[in-house]
Structure formats: structure tokens, C-alpha cells
Amino acid sequence: xxxxxxxxxxxxxxxxxxxxxxxxxxxxxxxxxxxxxxxxxxxxxxxxxxxxxxxxxxxxxxxxxxxxxxxxxxxxxxxxxxxxxxxxxxxxxxxxxxxxxxxxxxxxxxxxxxxxxxxxxxxxxxxxxxxxxxxxxxxxxxxxxxxxxxxxxxxxxxxxxxxxxxxxxxxxxxxxxxxxxxxxxxxxxxxxxxxxxxxxxxxxxxxxxxxxxxxxxxxxxxxxxxxxxxxxxxxxxxxxxxxxxxxxxxxxxxxxxxxxxxxxxxxxxxxxxxxxxxxxxxxxxxxxxx
Amino acid sequence: xxxxxxxxxxxxxxxxxxxxxxxxxxxxxxxxxxxxxxxxxxxxxxxxxxxxxxxxxxxxxxxxxxxxxxxxxxxxxxxxxxxxxxxxxxxxxxxxxxxxxxxxxxxxxxxxxxxxxxxxxxxxxxxxxxxxxxxxxxxxxxxxxxxxxxxxxxxxxxxxxxxxxxxxxxxxxxxxxxxxxxxxxxxxxxxxxxxxxxxxxxxxxxxxxxxxxxxxxxxxxxxxxxxxxxxxxxxxxxxxxxxxxxxxxxxxxxxxxxxxxxxxxxxxxxxxxxxxxxxxxxxxxxxxxxxxxxxxxxxxxxxxxxxxxxxxxxxxxxxxxxxxxxxxxx
Numbered sequence: 001x002x003x004x005x006x007x008x009x010x011x012x013x014x015x016x017x018x019x020x021x022x023x024x025x026x027x028x029x030x031x032x033x034x035x036x037x038x039x040x041x042x043x044x045x046x047x048x049x050x051x052x053x054x055x056x057x058x059x060x061x062x063x064x065x066x067x068x069x070x071x072x073x074x075x076x077x078x079x080x081x082x083x084x085x086x087x088x089x090x091x092x093x094x095x096x097x098x099x100x101x102x103x104x105x106x107x108x109x110x111x112x113x114x115x116x117x118x119x120x121x122x123x124x125x126x127x128x129x130x131x132x133x134x135x136x137x138x139x140x141x142x143x144x145x146x147x148x149x150x151x152x153x154x155x156x157x158x159x160x161x162x163x164x165x166x167x168x169x170x171x172x173x174x175x176x177x178x179x180x181x182x183x184x185x186x187x188x189x190x191x192x193x194x195x196x197x198x199x200x201x202x203x204x205x206x207x208x209x210x211x212x213x214x215x216x217x218x219x220x221x222x223x224x225x226x227x228x229x230x231x232x233x234x235x236x237x238x239x240x241x242x243x244x245x246x247x248x249x250x251x252x253x254x255x256x257x258x259x260x261x262x263x264x265x266x267x268x269x270x271x272x273x274x275x276x277x278x279x280x281x282x283x284x285x286x287x288x289x290x
Numbered sequence: 291x292x293x294x295x296x297x298x299x300x301x302x303x304x305x306x307x308x309x310x311x312x313x314x315x316x317x318x319x320x321x322x323x324x325x326x327x328x329x330x331x332x333x334x335x336x337x338x339x340x341x342x343x344x345x346x347x348x349x350x351x352x353x354x355x356x357x358x359x360x361x362x363x364x365x366x367x368x369x370x371x372x373x374x375x376x377x378x379x380x381x382x383x384x385x386x387x388x389x390x391x392x393x394x395x396x397x398x399x400x401x402x403x404x405x406x407x408x409x410x411x412x413x414x415x416x417x418x419x420x421x422x423x424x425x426x427x428x429x430x431x432x433x434x435x436x437x438x439x440x441x442x443x444x445x446x447x448x449x450x451x452x453x454x455x456x457x458x459x460x461x462x463x464x465x466x467x468x469x470x471x472x473x474x475x476x477x478x479x480x481x482x483x484x485x486x487x488x489x490x491x492x493x494x495x496x497x498x499x500x501x502x503x504x505x506x507x508x509x510x511x512x513x514x515x516x517x518x519x520x521x522x523x524x525x526x527x528x529x530x531x532x533x534x535x536x537x538x539x540x541x542x543x544x545x546x547x548x549x550x551x552x553x554x555x556x557x558x559x560x561x562x563x564x565x566x567x568x569x570x571x572x573x574x575x576x577x578x579x580x581x582x583x584x585x586x587x588x589x590x591x592x593x594x595x596x597x598x599x600x601x602x603x604x605x606x607x608x609x610x611x612x613x614x615x616x617x618x619x620x
Contacts, residue, residue: 007504009504009506013506013509014506016506016508017506017507017508017509020508020511020512021404021507021508023396024396024399024400024404025400025404027392027393027396027397027400028393028396028397028400028401028405028413030393031393031394031396031397031417031420031478031482032416032417034420034475035416035419035420035423037431037435038423038427038428038431041431041434041435042427042431045434091326091329091330094322094323094326094327095323095326095327095330097323098323098324098326098327099327101323102320102323102324103324103327108324108327108328109327111331112327112328112330112331115330115331115334116330117598117602118334118595118598119330119334120598121529121532121536121594121595121597121598122536122591122594123535123536123537123538123563123590123591123594124536124538125536125538125563125566125567125587125590126536126587126590126591126594129341129566129583129584129587130337130340130341132570133337133340133341133344133584134337134340159330187308187312187313187315187316188316188319188320189315189316189318189319192319213422216424217422217423217424217425217426217427218424218425219424219425219426219538219539220425220538220539220563220567223567223570224570224571224574244424244425244426244539247426247427247430248426248429248539248543251426251429251430251433251434251543259434262430263430266424266426266427266430269424269427270422270423270424270427273422273423273424274419274422277418277419277422281415
């Protein structure tokens with residue numbers, strides 16, 4: 001074989017290659033800058049607000065005096081997201097099971113998939129509007145603004161995330177498992193609940209955790225559904241405070257102490273969401289499927 | 291008893307036979323789940339209809355055309371022209387795409403094609419973490435960090451390139467550009483993830499063929515990877531656009547909330563989503579104002595519907611062949 005057959009890459013082409021690869025690497029580096037900056041500022045500005053009192057007292061609403069802590073906001077976020085999860089997960093997983101086990105490639109299944117896709121793209125503030133129009137205007141349940149209405153808005157937001165991720169993992173469950181169960185005489189509902197769901201569970205949990213992480217950080221759907229109060233509330237029929245709403249309210253205040261509270265609350269919220277996200281990834285990695 | 295043993299005279303007491311009562315849970319599950327799925331469709335359709343019904347007063351009073359194309363949004367005088375809002379939404383989204391998509395594609399290329407295998411996983415996680423930061427936190431950061439820190443740079447840029455249309459002129463703190471920049475950061479994870487997915491479907495043979503012909507790594511990307519992945523990347527960009535259009539809280543905090551169309555990208559404006567978030571409190575008692583805001587929501591809904599529809603078409607076409615067709619299971 002003659003060495004002449006291979007012409008060395010010209011200097012110009014080599015330069016272009018280096019330049020282009022360098023640019024791609026540089027842009028990737030730039031992409032990481034905002035995350036680093038945001039996390040740095042969150043900790044730098046937020047750490048000053050954090051103390052034991054910060055987590056155990058309610059905001060006072062006082063402009064000049066002691067602004068208080070964020071207890072009601074943390075509890076409100078947890079309570080509202082919990083109710084939203086309790087509604088969205090059974091429905092979302094149910095629809096996913098129907099799509100994979102029953103609907104498959106039927107026309108109806110395609111339509112359902114299309115609407116789930118539509119839901120994924122609907123801006124979160126529009127979900128807030130939906131709930132406002134249907135539940136708040138009419139004063140359903142007695143009061144106009146109520147925590148459970150906020151939960152409905154958050155649940156609507158979570159539903160397509162849960163369904164889409166659950167559908168993907170349910171599709172990954174090997175058919176041989178289903179067939180083995182049928183061959184042993186198991187009825188279909190038993191196959192779904194004893195074979196398919198347990199196998200897909202880690203993947204479903206991952207999707208649910210990501211949906212919770214998404215809902216916990218949303219402000220827009222809560223603006224005119226759950227509104228916000230300062231005091232801790234446990235009644236779903238009343239307004240409830242939440243971390244995103246507290247941050248949003250405090251940003252606009254020309255009061256350093258209130259802004260510091262907002263940074264502290266933001267740090268708490270991001271820490272909660274990051275923990276959920278990382279937990280979701282960990283479960284995903286441990287899962288046997290995918 | 292052994293299942294399936296033949297019993298005399300046509301009695302079918304085998305495992306294959308189930309009494310109607312035993313079949314009940316099966317039916318219940320099937321129809322329950324079907325009802326649930328149809329319920330989702332009904333719910334969305336119902337919401338859409340209610341949006342139209344509730345916003346109808348403003349379209350009747352002002353007219354659809356002048357609602358969309360008149361530039362005066364003055365709720366106190368009952369003037370509802372959503373053009374400044376629509377313009378703000380489109381301008382900020384366009385800036386977000388211009389800034390965000392090249393970076394998103396670069397990260398996708400770097401992670402799938404160039405980076406050493408060891409750093410690919412961690413890098414993916416870090417880029418995805420951008421999606422975990424809530425909208426309101428982006429707003430908080432943009433309000434207290436980006437706006438003051440960027441202002442000198444923006445002023446210098448507006449001065450130096452004042453001959454370029456929509457660049458020169460006075461610079462306000464909150465403006466279209468800052469909003470667009472924050473949106474660019476927010477759409478980065480989704481656009482990058484879709485691009486990554488699509489780029490990883492490029493057949494190995496295509497890349498190896500290019501390399502075998504003597505192409506450099508970059509030339510391989512240019513002639514084998516990018517053309518193959520183009521459709522999917524466009525789809526990812528459109529999905530990002532859908533996100534940018536609907537983003538509310540972060541934009542509300544950094545756009546200035548002035549219902550005007552700024553002369554340059556460094557002036558304040560308003561977006562459809564931001565106006566809903568800001569004015570809903572005061573609009574609750576005024577039916578026309580409320581209808582105008584619900585109308586803004588309707589425009590937003592239709593806009594995202596169209597954008598996402600196009601995006602899905604792109605992505606599905608780009609991924610076809612790789613993904614098993616849905617419904618092949620069971």
C-alpha cells in the first residue's frame with residue numbers, strides 16, 4: 001500500500017476544524033455560566049436570611065418591622081403540591097395504562113395522545129386562567145380563592161408530564177412478562193396491577209418526582225387561584241401561602257429585608273427542587289428498564 | 291385440580307372459563323380507564339370553549355381585528371389593543387431563539403460528538419439542571435443581578451451599534467433584551483435535550499463514512515451529523531419557542547410592564563402572559579377588562595398550540611425509524 005494514497009489534511013482544514021470545535025466547546029462553557037451565577041447568587045444573598053426562626057415563623061407582612069420567616073410558604077407549597085400529586089398521579093398513570101394496554105394504536109388513543117401533547121404545551125398561566133374561569137368566578141366550594149383550586153391548576157400542569165413519562169416506561173415492560181402471566185391464567189387487571197405496574201414503578205416514580213419538582217416552582221397558576229396569605233393555613237378551602245408566591249410578592253418591595261427573605265425563600269425552593277430532581281435521576285439510574 | 295382437564299358432557303370448568311362475576315374487575319378497569327382518557331379530551335375541549343365564551347365580551351365590544359392590531363392598551367379608558375403585548379411576546383421570544391438555539395445546539399453537539407466519554411453524563415445533568423430552576427427564581431436573579439450588571443454593557447452596545455435598526459437609543463433597565471436573554475437560558479435545557487436526542491439517532495455508518503473519506507471531526511459534523519439532524523433541531527427550537535411564548539413570571543419581573551412598543555430592543559415593553567399576571571387582581575371586578583385578559587390567554591393558547599403542533603411534526607419526523615411505533619406493545 002502506497003503512502004501516497006493518503007494526503008495529509010491541509011493546514012487550513014485543520015485550522016477550521018480546531019476553530020469550530022473550540023467554538024462549540026466555548027458555547028457549551030457559556031451555557032454553564034448562568035447556572036453557576038444563579039446558584040452563587042442564591043447562596044450569597046440567601047444565606048444571610050437563613051436561621052432557625054426563618055423556617056419556624058410566618059411572614060408578618062410588616063413593611064418596616066421584622067419581616068418574619070417563611071414557614072407558611074413552605075407548608076403551603078408542600079400541602080398544595082401534595083394534593084395536586086394525589087389527583088394528577090392516579091389520573092396520569094391511569095391514562096398512560098389505557099394508552100399502552102388498551103388504546104394502543106387506535107384512533108381514540110391517537111386523539112388522547114394529541115391532547116396530552118397539547119396540555120404539555122399549554123403555558124402554566126393559561127392553566128391558572130382555566131381554573132379561574134371554571135372554579136373561582138363561580139365561587140365553587142364557597143370561597144373564591146382556595147388552596148384546592150391552586151392544587152387543581154398545579155395538577156393540570158403535572159398530568160401530561162406524568163402521563164408521558166409513564167407511557168414511555170410502560171412501553172418498555174417486556175411483552176414476555178405479560179404473556180407469561182396470561183399463560184398462567186391471570187386476568188387482565190391482575191396482569192396490569194401485579195406485573196406491569198410493579199415492573200415499571202421506578203420509571204413512573206421518576207416521572208412523578210420530576211412533575212412534582214416542576215409544580216413546586218410554579219407561580220403563575222397560583223396567582224389567581226390560591227392567591228396568598230401570610231398566616232399558616234391548613235384548610236384547603238382558604239387561601240394558602242406558597243414559596244413562589246412569597247418570592248414574587250417580595251421582589252417588587254423596595255425594602256431590603258423583604259428582598260433578603262425572597263432570596264432565602266428562593267434558596268430553600270431551589271434546594272427542595274434540586275433534591276427532588278437528583279432523587280429522580282438516581283431512581284432512574286437504578287431502574288432495570290431503560 | 292388440574293387446570294384444563296376435560297370433564298364429561300360439555301362442562302367447561304377449566305381455567306379458561308371465568309364466571310361473569312370474575313370478569314367484572316376486568317371490565318371495570320377497561321371502561322374506567324377509557325372514561326378517564328376521554329375525560330382528558332373533554333376537559334381540554336371544555337376549557338377551550340370556556341376561554342372563547344369568557345373572552346367574547348371584549349371581542350364583541352372592541353372587535354377581533356382591533357383587539358389584535360390596535361396599539362392602545364389603556365384599561366382605565368376601556369381601550370384594549372393587544373398589539374404591544376403580542377409584539378412584546380414575539381420580540382422576546384425571537385431574541386430568546388437567536389441567543390439560545392446556537393448555544394443549545396452547541397451543547398448537544400459537544401455532549402454527543404466531541405466531549406470525552408467521562409464528562410458526557412455529568413455535563414448532561416448540569417445542562418438539565420437549568421430546567422430545575424423555577425421561573426420566579428430566574429425573575430428574582432434577573433431583577434437584582436442581570437438588569438443592573440448588564441446596563442453598562444447594553445448602553446455601550448446601543449451607542450456603538452446605534453446605526454443598526456432597533457439597537458440605538460436610550461436604554462432602560464428592564465427591557466426586551468434582558469427578558470429575551472432570560473428566556474434563552476430557560477429554553478436551553480429543552481432545546482438541548484431534543485437536539486441531543488436527535489443527534490444521537492444519526493446512523494454511525496454516516497459518520498464513519500465521512501471519517502473514512504478523510505473528513506475532520508468538524509467536517510463530519512457539518513456533512514453527516516447536522517444535515518441528518520436538521521429537522522429535529524428545528525423541532526427542538528420550536529418547542530423552545532412554545533415555552534418562551536408562554537413564560538410568565540420571569541418575564542413579568544424584567545420586561546418593565548409598559549404597554550408600549552419600544553423603539554429598540556433595549557426598551558421596556560409588555561407580553562401577553564405578563565399582562566395577565568399583573569392586571570388580573572384589578573380586573574376581577576371589571577367584566578370587560580377581565581374578558582380582555584382572558585382574550586390574551588386565548589391568543590397565547592392558540593399561539594402555543596400552533597407552535598407546538600409544528601414542533602411535534604418536526605420532531606416526530608426526525609425521530610421516525612429510531613423509535614418503535616407507539617402501540618406495538620402488548
